[in-house]
Every structure is written in structure tokens, then in C-alpha cells.
Amino acid sequence: MASSAVKNKRIVVVGAGNMATAIAVALVNAGNAPVAVWSRTAESAQMLADRVGVEWCCDIDALPQADVVIISVVDSALREVAVKVADKYPDAIILHTAGSIPMCALQECGAKRFGVLYPMQTVNKNSVVSLDDVTVFVEACDDVVAGEVEALARTISKKVVYASSEQRCYLHVAAVFACNFSNAVYNMAAELLEKHGLPFEAMLPLIDEAARKVHRMSPPEAQTGPARRGDANVMNAHKMMLDDELANIYETLSDYIMRRNR
Amino acid sequence: MASSAVKNKRIVVVGAGNMATAIAVALVNAGNAPVAVWSRTAESAQMLADRVGVEWCCDIDALPQADVVIISVVDSALREVAVKVADKYPDAIILHTAGSIPMCALQECGAKRFGVLYPMQTVNKNSVVSLDDVTVFVEACDDVVAGEVEALARTISKKVVYASSEQRCYLHVAAVFACNFSNAVYNMAAELLEKHGLPFEAMLPLIDEAARKVHRMSPPEAQTGPARRGDANVMNAHKMMLDDELANIYETLSDYIMRRNR
Numbered sequence: 001m002a003s004s005a006v007k008n009k010r011i012v013v014v015g016a017g018n019m020a021t022a023i024a025v026a027l028v029n030a031g032n033a034p035v036a037v038w039s040r041t042a043e044s045a046q047m048l049a050d051r052v053g054v055e056w057c058c059d060i061d062a063l064p065q066a067d068v069v070i071i072s073v074v075d076s077a078l079r080e081v082a083v084k085v086a087d088k089y090p091d092a093i094i095l096h097t098a099g100s101i102p103m104c105a106l107q108e109c110g111a112k113r114f115g116v117l118y119p120m121q122t123v124n125k126n127s128v129v130s131l132d133d134v135t136v137f138v139e140a141c142d143d144v145v146a147g148e149v150e151a152l153a154r155t156i157s158k159k160v161v162y163a164s165s166e167q168r169c170y171l172h173v174a175a176v177f178a179c180n181f182s183n184a185v186y187n188m189a190a191e192l193l194e195k196h197g198l199p200f201e202a203m204l205p206l207i208d209e210a211a212r213k214v215h216r217m218s219p220p221e222a223q224t225g226p227a228r229r230g231d232a233n234v235m236n237a238h239k240m241m242l243d244d245e246l247a248n249i250y251e252t253l254s255d256y257i258m259r260r261n262r
Numbered sequence: 263m264a265s266s267a268v269k270n271k272r273i274v275v276v277g278a279g280n281m282a283t284a285i286a287v288a289l290v291n292a293g294n295a296p297v298a299v300w301s302r303t304a305e306s307a308q309m310l311a312d313r314v315g316v317e318w319c320c321d322i323d324a325l326p327q328a329d330v331v332i333i334s335v336v337d338s339a340l341r342e343v344a345v346k347v348a349d350k351y352p353d354a355i356i357l358h359t360a361g362s363i364p365m366c367a368l369q370e371c372g373a374k375r376f377g378v379l380y381p382m383q384t385v386n387k388n389s390v391v392s393l394d395d396v397t398v399f400v401e402a403c404d405d406v407v408a409g410e411v412e413a414l415a416r417t418i419s420k421k422v423v424y425a426s427s428e429q430r431c432y433l434h435v436a437a438v439f440a441c442n443f444s445n446a447v448y449n450m451a452a453e454l455l456e457k458h459g460l461p462f463e464a465m466l467p468l469i470d471e472a473a474r475k476v477h478r479m480s481p482p483e484a485q486t487g488p489a490r491r492g493d494a495n496v497m498n499a500h501k502m503m504l505d506d507e508l509a510n511i512y513e514t515l516s517d518y519i520m521r522r523n524r
Contacts (some may be wrong), residue, residue: 180487
């Protein structure tokens with residue numbers, strides 16, 4: 001069975017940020033604890049190590065032997081760290097977790113067996129959510145490594161999907177729309193309500209229902225509202241109530257909905 | 263106690279659409295079942311009446327006596343229906359449930375005691391959600407009616423807030439942002455993913471987490487992503503990957519986030 005083979009792998013997690021923490025916690029919960037974690041600063045390395053009960057270290061050269069090294073650091077530090085990891089671990093599988101960095105960056109840094117492990121979730125180390133239902137996108141340099149990366153991913157999630165470096169870029173943009181821009185429209189609602197002495201809390205059942213609906217049906221099927229109905233009277237009245245900035249956004253998003261609905 | 267007094271009120275629900283159904287069901291669950299429901303068509307009147315176990319009728323003049331009449335019909339039919347209701351029920355409290363119609367419309371239709379009951383939720387009669395945690399906004403023609411409308415609203419929700427007709431218009435616009443436009447940005451993500459052979463399902467944990475976050479913190483605190491960080495490199499790369507329509511929306515929403523963040 002793949003999973004027992006995977007559980008004999010010695011894993012090192014390089015990084016102690018939000019995603020590194022989520023992955024380390026998920027590995028521990030899967031009975032597949034990392035043998036060590038690394039961070040640039042002792043403080044953050046120790047904090048993660050204490051949390052998951054493993055060794056920590058701030059010197060890549062001093063890390064223990066490993067079969068898989070998962071590098072999860074900020075994009076701007078990835079190449080510098082990967083060069084050191086590739087030098088220390090010539091035979092290990094070296095993975096990164098960055099949405100916007102192509103897999104080939106690892107090869108350019110000297111890795112021989114490499115790939116990507118990209119859990120599609122916004123994570124925060126102060127409130128770690130399970131990765132169990134999160135799709136983990138994987139990529140690998142060859143079929144053998146692909147098998148190992150996929151087996152590893154399956155220990156932390158039920159949903160593992162292969163995605164190329166190019167596809168991963170589109171995942172990242174899509175996530176900006178689904179997650180960052182949904183929060184932006186919540187913010188617009190909050191501003192409007194605050195200005196008129198009304199509680200933002202009143203929006204929460206609507207926000208929750210909008211999120212729940214797309215579990216049951218596609219976004220085009222779930223769309224409601226004046227733009228969906230093509231109700232020009234209501235849309236004009238709404239735009240009149242808004243300042244220029246929000247009126248422009250209202251029009252842009254309503255036009256999008258109407259174009260999809262022709 | 264207000265609630266026992268409220269429970270002796272005879273309520274008629276005029277309308278059998280999504281909101282009328284949600285309100286009728288909520289009243290039944292509160293032990294305060296309507297004495298009758300009305301709809302223009304026998305089919306929909308009967309469907310709702312069967313569901314909540316009350317009398318139904320398609321002729322307003324034939325409805326039984328009532329203390330409170332809740333009119334919940336499409337905006338375009340409201341005035342025509344309200345004139346007939348005001349004529350039939352000169353002494354009853356007449357309420358409407360429309361976000362965008364001022365309370366005074368009921369007075370113009372001949373009502374003497376009137377108000378508004380506006381549950382802030384997107385409802386669908388095929389999957390009725392509880393109104394228990396939904397903020398119900400109320401308005402009334404005078405303090406006596408206000409007391410009665412508020413007591414009635416408290417039987418179906420824990421959250422009752424007074425809002426003027428003008429405030430209710432802003433609630434409606436805010437709901438378009440929080441609910442309709444959040445679905446629109448989900449749709450943009452879905453289109454991008456479909457185009458690149460990737461599953462929309464992968465966005466659901468992100469969408470859920472974005473919705474959950476604004477229960478714990480305000481939208482400005484919950485904001486993440488390249489625009490929040492002011493990461494021009496990532497934003498430019500993203501825009502290059504999008505067609506003109508989505509690139510324009512990406513820029514508009516990113517600019518909004520960046521302006522809030524200065």
C-alpha cells in the first residue's frame with residue numbers, strides 16, 4: 001500500500017509560516033510527522049517545532065537526513081533557500097508549495113528529483129484549518145516522483161489533483177477572485193451599512209447562504225439579484241445611491257452578470 | 263408578555279412566493295400560524311397552504327378576519343394588492359416585506375395602521391432556511407404599531423432592528439454587494455478554472471473560509487491577497503493572464519482594496 005510506504009519517508013519541512021505550519025500539522029495528524037522543521041529565525045522554528053513535537057534547526061546544513069523536503073517559504077526567499085536545500089539533499093525529493101512559482105525553478109536551483117505540493121486554501125498559523133477537504137494540487141519532474149508526491153499528498157487530503165505550473169498560475173488568479181475579491185465586496189457592503197447606521201452583522205446570513213449555494217449548484221445557476229433579472233430600474237436607483245467609486249464597481253459587476261445572462 | 267399577546271393575533275399572509283413562504287413557515291414554527299394565505303393563483307396558494315396547514319384563498323375579499331396582514335408579493339404587484347387589502351382590512355396592521363419600497367406606499371394605498379417587516383436573507387421556497395439568526399428590519403407608522411410589529415418580528419427572529427425606509431434601500435444595495443456580487447466573483451473563478459481544465463470544487467474551502475472569516479473579524483481585517491500586500495508584480499502577472507473583461511474587473515477590485523489600505 002502506498003500509504004505505509006509513504007509513512008516510512010523521512011520528511012523535513014523548510015519554513016515555519018502559515019502554509020508550512022498547516023502542512024506540518026496535517027502530516028502529524030496523518031501519523032507522518034516531519035523529522036525536523038527549519039526556519040530562518042530560531043523563534044519561529046521553535047514555535048512550530050514545539051507545536052508539532054519535532055526537532056528544529058536554523059541551519060539547513062545541520063538538518064537530519066530526509067527522503068522528502070517540503071520548502072514552504074515566502075516566494076521571494078524560495079530560490080535562495082532551494083539552492084541550499086538542493087546542495088544538502090542531492091537524493092531527496094524536493095517540493096515547493098508556491099502557487100505562482102513554476103516547478104522548473106527547483107531544477108534551476110540544482111534539485112534533481114522535485115515537484116510541487118499546492119494545497120488550495122488560505123491558511124493562518126494562528127487558526128489552522130484541516131486540509132482534509134482541501135484540494136492539493138501536485139506536480140512532479142517524472143512519473144516515479146509523481147507517484148511519491150501523490151501518495152504523500154493523499155496522506156493529508158482526500159482530494160489530490162495533478163496540475164501543471166501554468167495551471168497553478170490560473171488556480172492562484174482564480175483564488176484571488178473567489179477569496180480576496182469576495183472579501184472586497186463584503187467590505188463594500190460593510191462601508192455602506194456603517195455610513196447609514198446599520199449593522200454589518202445583518203449581512204452574515206446572506207454571505208453564508210451565497211457561499212453554501214455554490215456547493216449545491218454552479219455560480220451561474222446560483223446568481224440572483226437585479227442584474228440577473230435585468231432590472232434596470234433597480235440598478236439605476238442603486239447607482240444613484242452610491243458614490244462614484246462604488247457606483248462604478250456596481251456597474252462593472254452588474255454588466256458582467258448581465259453579459260453572462262444573455 | 264408581548265409574545266403571548268402576539269400569539270393571539272390573527273395573521274394573514276398575502277403572497278406565496280419565496281419570502282411569503284419563509285415567513286409563513288417561520289410563523290408556524292413559532293406557534294403563531296397564519297389563519298390564511300392568499301395568492302393570485304390557486305395552485306401556489308394551495309401549495310403554501312398545504313405546507314403550513316392553513317386555509318387558502320385567491321380572493322382577497324373572501325379572506326377571514328385578521329389583526330395583521332403581511333403582504334409579500336413581487337414589487338410590481340405590491341400597490342395593486344395593497345389597495346385591495348387596505349379596503350378589506352381597515353383596522354388591521356398592514357405590513358409589506360419589500361426592501362426597495364418605502365413604507366409610505368402602504369399609506370398611499372389607503373392603509374391606516376401599517377409598517378414593514380424585512381428579513382435580511384435571500385430565500386427560496388424550495389429550500390426554506392430558518393429566519394432565527396436573520397436580522398429582521400422593522401418600520402411602523404407610529405409607536406403603538408411599532409411595538410406590535412417588533413413583538414411579531416421577535417417571534418420569528420432573535421435579531422430585530424428598526425430601520426427607516428431610506429435605510430432599507432441601503433440594506434438592499436449592501437445585500438447586492440454581499441450576496442449577488444460575491445456570487446459574481448465566484449463565477450469569474452469558475453470560468454477561469456473551466457477554461458484551464460481545473461475543478462471549481464477546489465475553490466469551495468477558500469470561499470467557505472472567506473465567509474467564515476467575516477464572522478470573526480471585519481472585512482478590512484480579513485482582507486488578504488496581492489492587492490492587500492500591494493504586490494504589483496503579482497497583480498501585473500495576473501492581469502496579463504486574463505482577457506480584457508476580467509483584467510478590467512481585476513484592476514477595478516484591486517484598486518479598491520489598495521485604496522482602503524493606504
